[in-house]
Amino acid sequence: MSSGVMNMDSFGNVKDENAINGVNTTGNMFASMVATPIKVSRNESSGLVGSSLMNNRGSLQFSLSNLNVFQNLPRETTRGTxxxxxxxxxxxxxxxxxxxxxxxxxxxxxxxxxxxxxxxxxxxxxxxxxxxxxxxxxxxxxxxxxxxxxxxxxxxxxxxxxxxxxxxxxxxxxxxxxxxxxxxxxxxDNEVKDFILFVLQEYEKFCTYSSTGDNKQIFEHNFSIVNELxxxxxxxxxxxxxxxAPAKLDDPFFKTLIKLLNYSKDRYMVISVLRSLSRLLVRSKADEESAADNIDESSLLLVVSFLLIDCDSELVAASLDLLYQYILPGNERISKLLSDISRFNQLATVLPKLLCDNVQLPEYSNVEQFDVNLIKRLRPPAPKEAPQLDEKLFSELLHLEEPYRSTMWLRCCFEPVKESEVTQITLWKSYESKFAQPLRELNGKRLLPAVEFIKNVSNAFSIASAMVITDPTTGKKRFVVKGIQPRYKPLSLFEAEEEHLKRIKKISGEDDKMNDLDLKNGSDNENEIIHEVTQSELPQISFPNNISEISKASATFLCLLSNDTEGSGIRFCQTIKPIVLHKLSDVPPLSSALSEYMDNTKML
Structure with missing residues (x-):
């Protein structure tokens, strides 16, 4: 090339000068071009053009964002598929x-x-x-x-x-x-079902080999693979x-699962097999051949025995469900289920127990071990002071003359008791505080003097007497009135007079023992306050309000058995009825769940 300027055609394509002059060349026409580095910022290459970049027209034209091939791409392609x-x-x-x-x-x-x-x-x-x-x-x-x-x-x-x-x-x-x-x-999908059946049958073969002692058994290092599979x-x-469902008589899935049930010792597998068998029996009919006919005597006994495992509610529920679906179509299968004495006895033992499975029963033992103590009928302690008078009684006593007023006040507010005593000063102050001031305001009179008042006590109560008691320890003297104590509540004038007359008759009568007892225990006033005999509070017994799913399933199973009113089912239900009645008394919610059972068995 004679100059450093490239020739271009009208479309802007580079033209080699030698080619223009008719000279054939085999070299690269870009071999003589010198690469000129262009500074492109990150924002320019990403298509983010700011105002500062708009001013730089020289570098902007080389930005990738302005190339047509990138500008025409849809935005969704940035996220990929x-x-x-x-x-x-x-x-x-x-x-x-x-x-x-x-x-x-x-x-x-x-x-x-x-x-x-x-x-x-x-x-x-x-x-x-x-x-x-x-x-x-x-x-x-x-x-x-x-x-x-x-x-x-x-x-x-x-x-x-x-x-x-x-x-x-x-x-x-x-x-x-x-x-x-x-x-x-x-x-x-038939391929998927064929594969499932294939796996079940192959596993059943190895279970059979294992039970018969055959040499063809799962290789030791393959156990984890087979278990997962x-x-x-x-x-x-x-x-x-x-x-x-419903599975037919010759259903290969049902037959294989029954064999697996008899051979498997894995709890998870047994529960899964029981559930599959139950679902395959849904909608089966008594007048049609069913896969249930493949369940032999040993399989039935095995399923019933699972009910005896009281620490596994999942296994018990799955077993109950299979037995329920088995006997649902008609009475013939009920007879087959109960025909074996072992199954009959196992079901008679476990079904009443399952009615209360996972249900909190009343704790009768707390009552049985509780000592019932009766609180005796006791007279409360004697009051320390004379009782308060209501307005009517106070007015009646106020208008009496001495010494009759003091006599009646004593009889209304005190009672004769041989071993009781009241200090003379307390007795006098109690009387004086009630009547001294009101009596002066009423008619200007005074109360009976204190000495005369104390002497008058013996007139009110023949067994009462004023005396001086010397304390042997301290030598101090106490002036008391012996033979009376305050009442709990005052008597009316009529009641006080009537009681006094009765006491006179008793004193002059024949029964001295009764008199002594009355004087010892106090008056025989019917209105006297005496604590009635009471019983100590018994422990509370709480009854359950709900039942578990196992309880509901057991109740439903029993109701279904009781529908066989002329065969083995009703005989079985009648046999366990006394135990069921005890369960009903312990768990009230069972009454509604077993209503059909009770109706079917009440006439027998």
Missing amino acids: DDLTRMKMAILSDIPEEIKWALKKYLAYSNKAPYMISLKDLPDLLPLFKPFITNLKPLIENVDQPLVKFSNEGDNSEVSNTLQLGLTCLLILRNLSQDTDSVQVLVT IHYTLDIMEAISSYM
């Missing part, structure tokens, strides 16, 4: 790491937000999982042999990956089976069983 699409594409990519990442994400969704990946809303999702699950079949058939070989670097074999991916997909389906919409998709499968089976 959504998670669900990304996860689906990752599985379809067949890249192992991508598949593991996607399944891990699906597992998280199935656990925390199963509605986001509902099999009903995403019909293409189940076909993505099925290949990983069905790939487990050859491995399941050979669990009696080592499946995974470990090395110092760990296990990265194809078998291990197959197991990991298959079990993860199975766990995802297990979680999704708890969703109503997703489980309806699973139950209509069978638990996921049983959970899915439990979920779809409600949609497969």
